[in-house]
Amino acid sequence: MKIIVLGAGAWGSAVAMSAAQHPAGHAVTLWARDAVQAGEMRSGRHNARYLPGIPFPASLSVADGPFGALLTDADLVIVATPMAALRGMLQALQGVRVPAAWLCKGFEAAPADGPETFGLLAHEVQASVAPQLLAGVLSGPSFAQEVALGQPTALVAASAHATVRQALVDAFHSPSVRVYANEDIVGVEVGGAVKNVLAIATGLCDGLSLGLNARAALITRGLAEMTRLGMALGARPETFMGLSGLGDLVLTATGDLSRNRRVGMLLAEGKTLQQAVDSLGHVAEGVYSARTVARRAEHLGVDMPITRAAVALLDGAITPAAAVALLMGRGPAAELA
16 A cells, blocks of 8 residues: 655654554655654654654655645555644645545634634544545554554544545554454544543542542543543444543553643642643643533533533643542532433
8 A cells, every 4th residue: 555644743653654564565655744854754764853763664755845746646645733733634635535534633623713612523624624535533542652663552443434444454454553443433533532631630630649549530430521522422332432432541541651641740740731731842632622622512511520620720720639629529420420
């Protein structure tokens, strides 16, 4: 297969590296928006900015500049930009007739001058700007560093189109990566969006040394919030017990490589949000998607108390201790309500 990966951040680079080492011998090109970064990757044969010291496979090509020519005869296009850049990338891919998939997780921020008060999931953005595109998402519990190192990983290829699901399986299913197909793109995307917010809350719990009981409660009740929002958007409830739901939530909420968890821990230490974000060196998507998740839930009338507390904490409206008190001070309720 000829695979083009558009975006040379940590995850885009890791996915490109994984595909380039596939036993089928894929021809993989990693495209970088920044020409200087692309030059450094070509000469150093690693992504010094995001995955330093992990060498590129010899077969991986690096490109920059206009990417239209790269799409000629491509079999699969992967969009590896943050959510904020997805709309523009999909507009640029409107004429593409081969399968495409994005890697980003979250809700798009609502435009300040738009009629809607909430943001859209990635597949909703695609339906708006590139409805003819055969597209989907590659998601699931995965840290870029581990994928780049070839450590065992399981992912989900979600799309309404069987051709897209199969293309993603053919591109990435390998001895180190298992790819499971799923038709429920709504559920897969909701899981990917909400887990980042819940990881901030769990990091706060760990940073305050509240104990493993509290962590388990947050993860479990967070999964309930995620499921409620997903079902309100038309997702299947069983999706949230899979890799893109429970799996991604557990990884992001407990893993030491999780940037979102780290944000919560730094806030618990008394750092400001800006100090926490600046110390990471990478984007923590939960910081930006928390408000969009909360707004979409509010629009749908879905109760998400952990998400609301996380937003209030990120906005500086409450202290870490007050966030915990807010959640623990809620009245009794039936668990499955």
